[in-house]
Amino acid sequence: MIDCDVHNGWDSARVLLPYLDRSFRDYLDRGELPGGRDSFPHGHRAWLHPEGYMRYDTLPPSGGAPATDYAYMCEQLLDRYDLDYAILLGEEGMEVSTLANPYYASALARAHNDWVLDTWAPLDDRLRISITVAPQDPEGAAAEIRRVGGHPSVSQVVVTSGSQRPYGDPFFHPMWEAASEMRLPIAAHLGGQGGVNANPTGTGPPTFYWETHAMLCETGMGHLASVLAHGVFERYPHTRLVLVECGVAWLPAVLWRLDADYTALRKETPWLKRLPSEYAHEFVRVTTQPLERPRNPDALWTALDDIGGRDMLMFASDYPHWDFDDPFTTRFPAEWRDAVLDGNARALYRLPAARPREEAAGAGA
């Protein structure tokens, strides 16, 4: 007899290390991996960070993964930068969007939310919670928003920017309706590539991690255009869209294009009453990390100013990830600082007015 399908195993993929060229040995030895037995189930992306996407210095001295130790997070982030509030977005939880099974995805999202409200919310009034939902299950997402969206620590809903379709599509309207009813923004956070979700560019699959990471801004653009064109904020005026980690420099270019194309062909979307850029200015907020760095800073701020960017940008660090923006060294124009570092987020998330205090030494200077 001949058996023509037998699988030979290994205990660890590390057996391949001696057989790899040095540059790829480095990927396999130190890079991002889909995870073992205790990892969170999600469709892992095909673009693996060659060193893993954590800042090595965020590993807590007490052991465990980055950003799992509250005291160390205080030391490295909340106290160090004297933050009034930190919007927590979890880590892998939002990646439920990549799963084919929408019921399992919603079940994992519910478990994630109960865990984060049980264990993180009570720790510190400065921590504000984002609840995760599975957008591929819009009715389940709506039910979850209504179930936990009223918890006093909850400030927003989060989904990945990777998706099967753009979020303005009627398929997702139950999710927007529930968010509006609960007066919560929905944040589309960079991620969720892989699994059942679309490729992250308009040209099919890119190749390298750095190439892909730079191009992930395209996911933010696509959702922005879709949500504006479908008139989500005409239908559901008490929610907002927050684009997290998609960058900000592209925003003027895309809004100029959307305004021009809408103006020419507005008969396609008769439910809109204002220009796309006008809806964006009122209903869309964009976090700053990773902030683009032109040779001439005016090249960024002059463009952003043209679309009222001072009212739309909100500071974010992305702690504990590799491309962290440090509040002490990230530069904003002096007349933008109060709005971007504080005021815009405080208004969006309806956080109490800041107490007068000493000027934090160097913060955002």
Add this chain to the structure above:
Amino acid sequence: MIDCDVHNGWDSARVLLPYLDRSFRDYLDRGELPGGRDSFPHGHRAWLHPEGYMRYDTLPPSGGAPATDYAYMCEQLLDRYDLDYAILLGEEGMEVSTLANPYYASALARAHNDWVLDTWAPLDDRLRISITVAPQDPEGAAAEIRRVGGHPSVSQVVVTSGSQRPYGDPFFHPMWEAASEMRLPIAAHLGGQGGVNANPTGTGPPTFYWETHAMLCETGMGHLASVLAHGVFERYPHTRLVLVECGVAWLPAVLWRLDADYTALRKETPWLKRLPSEYAHEFVRVTTQPLERPRNPDALWTALDDIGGRDMLMFASDYPHWDFDDPFTTRFPAEWRDAVLDGNARALYRLPAARPREEAAGAGA
């Protein structure tokens, strides 16, 4: 007997007109259609322009389709604007990229090229020809570039910006190799959505024509990133990438992101010797139509100046399409005009130096 699959027909889809609401009656009556018996075979896009994408005033008085009558093209474009040269890109020919059968696609491209060289090239020395290839058949594309790329009227190769994968991918290298050998740029022209090609955004299928049209800039971004990351210009230094009709305002934002991500993770692409923006400045050119229109023009030009945009932009009108940019009314900064309206294209396409002449009244003023 019961036959459970019988098809009832109509002579024309116009039978549906009385049954449609007014706004969609307009789409069906006046909008873009996939075409009848004599149309060119391609996988038609799912995003149909609600009025068709031609300027109505370009229909020749002699009958026929827009831009089919040479004398009328002279009257409306070449003579009216006193053009030294016009780079012809054909019309539907490049859409062969959407076909599943790469051999048929290449055969249609060859026929298209022979037709355009037979009928258009001899008409006027001002007309420069772009030969079409089927990128999904890279060896066939390379053979076609070598077959007709040496014709004295040929100035570049054109493919659609819609594609199955980004054009830096090794799959496409035979096409780049042949273009470099023949000293021809490859233009990726907006289009080629539909058929076997990728959805035009990084979030799955958008919905409306105007939304999609604004977002088609994402196809240009994806190819730009891919071609730079794969080091196409290190391997094939005698070709260039021209992005046609993808807009220009996003270019600084994307290059800033690419530079930052490359700098952080350049070990992934050790064949690169310079920053992505430095390769782009030397090897990538971008046509200006549809030129974005900020409220404050400086918001556009300051950003473009940061990446050396004056050396990269080339004027284009998109005649005879609906969103034509008129050379008399499109505004460029005074110190950019010579390069953008003339010098950059003349250098790229190796066209003879301009003869001294009277200042064309008003052109680009």
